[in-house]
Amino acid sequence: xxxxxxxxxxxxxxxxxxxxxxxxxxxxxxxxxxxxxxxxxxxxxxxxxxxxxxxxxxxxxxxxxxxxxxxxxxxxxxxxxxxxxxxxxxxxxxxxxxxxxxxxxxxxxxxxxxxxxxxxxxxxxxxxxxxxxxxxxxxxxxxxxxxxxxxxxxxxxxxxxxxxxxxxxxxxxxxxxxxxxxxxxxxxxxxxxxxxxxxxxxxxxxxxxxxxxxxxxxxxxxxxxxxxxxxxxxxxxxxxxxxxxxxxxxxx
Amino acid sequence: xxxxxxxxxxxxxxxxxxxxxxxxxxxxxxxxxxxxxxxxxxxxxxxxxxxxxxxxxxxxxxxxxxxxxxxxxxxxxxxxxxxxxxxxxxxxxxxxxxxxxxxxxxxxxxxxxxxxxxxxxxxxxxxxxxxxxxxxxxxxxxxxxxxxxxxxxxxxxxxxxxxxxxxxxxxxxxxxxxxxxxxxxxxxxxxxxxxxxxxxxxxxxxxxxxxxxxxxxxxxxxxxxxxxxxxxxxxxxxxxxxxxxxxxxxxx
Numbered sequence: 001x002x003x004x005x006x007x008x009x010x011x012x013x014x015x016x017x018x019x020x021x022x023x024x025x026x027x028x029x030x031x032x033x034x035x036x037x038x039x040x041x042x043x044x045x046x047x048x049x050x051x052x053x054x055x056x057x058x059x060x061x062x063x064x065x066x067x068x069x070x071x072x073x074x075x076x077x078x079x080x081x082x083x084x085x086x087x088x089x090x091x092x093x094x095x096x097x098x099x100x101x102x103x104x105x106x107x108x109x110x111x112x113x114x115x116x117x118x119x120x121x122x123x124x125x126x127x128x129x130x131x132x133x134x135x136x137x138x139x140x141x142x143x144x145x146x147x148x149x150x151x152x153x154x155x156x157x158x159x160x161x162x163x164x165x166x167x168x169x170x171x172x173x174x175x176x177x178x179x180x181x182x183x184x185x186x187x188x189x190x191x192x193x194x195x196x197x198x199x200x201x202x203x204x205x206x207x208x209x210x211x212x213x214x215x216x217x218x219x220x221x222x223x224x225x226x227x228x229x230x231x232x233x234x235x236x237x238x239x240x241x242x243x244x245x246x247x248x249x250x251x252x
Numbered sequence: 253x254x255x256x257x258x259x260x261x262x263x264x265x266x267x268x269x270x271x272x273x274x275x276x277x278x279x280x281x282x283x284x285x286x287x288x289x290x291x292x293x294x295x296x297x298x299x300x301x302x303x304x305x306x307x308x309x310x311x312x313x314x315x316x317x318x319x320x321x322x323x324x325x326x327x328x329x330x331x332x333x334x335x336x337x338x339x340x341x342x343x344x345x346x347x348x349x350x351x352x353x354x355x356x357x358x359x360x361x362x363x364x365x366x367x368x369x370x371x372x373x374x375x376x377x378x379x380x381x382x383x384x385x386x387x388x389x390x391x392x393x394x395x396x397x398x399x400x401x402x403x404x405x406x407x408x409x410x411x412x413x414x415x416x417x418x419x420x421x422x423x424x425x426x427x428x429x430x431x432x433x434x435x436x437x438x439x440x441x442x443x444x445x446x447x448x449x450x451x452x453x454x455x456x457x458x459x460x461x462x463x464x465x466x467x468x469x470x471x472x473x474x475x476x477x478x479x480x481x482x483x484x485x486x487x488x489x490x491x492x493x494x495x496x497x498x499x500x501x502x503x504x
Contacts, residue, residue, distance in 0.1 A: 044338070047345025059437035067303070077306035080323050129304065129448065131432050133336060134321055135296035136306035137448055211436050245337025251433025252344060 034161060034177065038230045038238040039248045052249045059251075060179050064210035067127045072193065073138035076130075078200030079214070088168050088220060096204040101150075101188070105164075105225040108155030115204055118188060121145040121153075126185055128210040130217065133250070140201075142208050144189035148182045151226070159228045162238070165207050166223040174218050174239040175230055175248075176209060185210050188221065213250035215241050261491040264402065264499075266484040271366070274357045275485060277349065282466065284346035288339035289459055295320045295336050299456060303447030312453060351424060370404060371413050377406040396476050401490050402497035415465055419458055426455035 030036050035053035039045065084092070091099055096115060104110040125143045151163070156178075163181040166173040180186055189208045190197050197203035202219030209216045216239075230238040242248040267275075297315040298305070305311065307323055318328035320335065361367045377383070386407045389396070396405070404412065428434050429442040429451035445451040473481045484490040 044341035044345050047348050048341060050348050051344055055433045059433055062433075062437035064432065064436045065439045065442075071303060073304050073309075075308045077308055080321075131448065132296075132306075133340065135292070135452055136298075138304045138306055211433050213432060245341075247341060247344075251436075252431035 037247075037249050038175075038236060039242050048247055048249065051247075051252060055249070055251050056177075056179060061183075062211075064128050064185050067129070067139050069127065069141070071139050072127060072141055076138045076140050076193075076201065077136060078198070079132065081200065081219070082169065085169055091168070091204075092199065099204050099222070101205060101222060101224065103150060103154045103224045103226070105227050106157040106160045107151070107226050108157065109153075111154050113150065115190060118145055118150070118205070119190060121149045124184075124187060126187070126210070128185065128208070130214050132214045133246070141193050142187060142189045143191035144187040144208070146184055147186045147188055147207065147224075148184070150188060150224070151181060154226075156226055160226045161228050162226070162230055164225040164227060164230070164233055164238075165218055165221055166225075167218050168220045168222045171240050172218060172220075173234075174216050174241065175227075175233070176212070176216065180209055180211065180251075183211065211251050213252070215246065216250045261493055262496065263489040263491045264497050265488060266402070266490040267488050268364075268366070269488060270357075270360055270364075272485055272488055274353050274360075277353045281346040281350040281353070282462070284342055285350070286459070286463060288343040288346070291320075291335040291339035292343065293456065294332055295334065296324060297326065298324065299453045300449035301446070301453060302449055305449040347424070347427065350420075354420060354424075371409050371416075373406055373409055374403070377409075382406060383410070390472070393475055398492050398494055399497070401476070401480065401484070401492065402499075411465070415462070419462055419465070423455065423458045423462060426451050426458060430455065 030049065030053055035056055036049055037052040040049045099115045100112050101114075101118065102110070102112045122145060123143060124146055125141055127139060127141045129137050129139045131137045147163070160178060162175045162177055164173060164175040176186070185208075187208045189202070189206045190204060192198065192201055192203075197206060202217070205221045206217060206219045207221050225233075227233070230236055234240070235243050237243050238248040241250075293315070294317065297317050297319055298307070298311040299313055299315075300309065301312045307325060314326075317326070318330045318332050319326050320332040322331055361371075373383075377386075383406045386405045390407055425441060426445065428438075429445055430448065435442045435448075442448055442451050445454060480491055
């Protein structure tokens with residue numbers, strides 16, 4: 001081994017050691033600052049963690065694009081739905097008069113809101129795009145109350161990190177971190193374009209998360225649970241789609 | 253056997269270790285991105301122009317294959333198996349690897365003068381006449397002479413420059429434009445492309461150009477002598493039968 005190659009060898013060794021300890025330090029910091037998604041395990045974990053961490057570090061407060069009224073899609077697209085269960089059909093028969101949204105978990109005051117309670121909260125309207133992971137998209141005006149209004153009223157405890165939300169339909173639930181839960185465009189939506197939110201689009205109540213793909217905007221919402229960990233929910237991956245092999249964080 | 257290479261033939265240094273490592277990482281990522289990208293297209297093999305588009309709107313064009321989702325009007329009764337979950341995970345993980353590799357490669361290429369000396373047109377080759385002559389040899393599928401194994405010819409240089417500095421940045425930007433989290437932070441990236449569906453369509457076309465490059469690249473390697481060219485990109489050394497490269501001649 002001549003001098004130059006020995007020097008190169010030592011430099012490569014030092015670089016590798018620095019790289020490995022740098023990675024370990026980054027992993028510890030990432031965990032502490034909430035940059036690790038619940039699906040960070042397995043062979044796709046590193047890529048998913050990079051995506052989520054990068055988005056949280058760089059784009060935490062950005063707003064989804066909003067469009068002029070002229071760009072609202074003349075024909076929106078209601079995605080395929082499984083046949084409704086009896087609980088939904090009963091609600092539908094009574095015009096959703098008995099629809100309730102319960103808020104529990106890490107909140108000071110667990111509560112239950114009717115649709116008229118929600119409609120009396122401060123409202124917001126936004127013209128945003130629904131973006132499906134398949135590739136299609138449409139623009140609509142969505143009207144509702146920002147999720148943070150409901151969370152603020154219930155009093156989220158300081159250790160809260162996620163909001164888990166459930167559809168009335170079985171096996172349909174998702175979760176988002178507090179950055180998205182408190183984001184001004186994340187909205188409990190009860191109206192669309194010129195009327196109440198139609199059933200095919202998630203009526204009477206849908207959680208719209210416009211900075212993530214459509215599958216995070218769960219339809220027919222009846223329950224919110226605030227938590228500090230997703231481990232106790234299902235398989236611990238944070239949502240029905242994640243359990244089906246889809247990324248938990250759908251902001252890409 | 254295409255190559256007249258025997259173990260007795262002398263070898264000359266060809267590709268730097270850094271070029272070889274980044275070349276093969278990129279190759280691996282490209283295959284991962286190509287396969288998973290195709291799987292994602294299968295869930296919605298219709299393309300649109302502008303901001304929005306879905307099953308109920310007119311496509312710009314469609315690929316005449318069955319889809320992996322029920323509602324897509326393909327004309328086939330057959331629905332393909334859904335592979336989007338792992339495809340999307342792997343697509344974005346491979347994208348991270350190729351982007352990080354590309355950044356390190358670009359810094360290294362500028363630092364060492366790799367781009368200037370090996371990719372920008374060589375001083376004697378900067379005329380259209382000489383470029384056209386080399387192009388004519390390519391089109392007639394003339395097997396290159398031994399001297400062309402020691403340095404890239406002008407057509408190779410132009411092609412590699414276009415792939416590295418035009419197509420790869422474009423495919424990354426059109427892909428990032430589709431991320432609802434990223435385009436919330438940088439709306440210009442999707443707005444300059446004419447909208448989300450335009451960005452998706454362009455992402456598909458640029459990927460097609462990269463695939464075309466791959467096919468021609470491999471065909472040219474076969475034409476030039478598969479074993480010797482692969483040896484050069486793996487071991488870094490190329491063998492020759494007649495005369496050593498000018499750099500070696502100078503030294504001896």
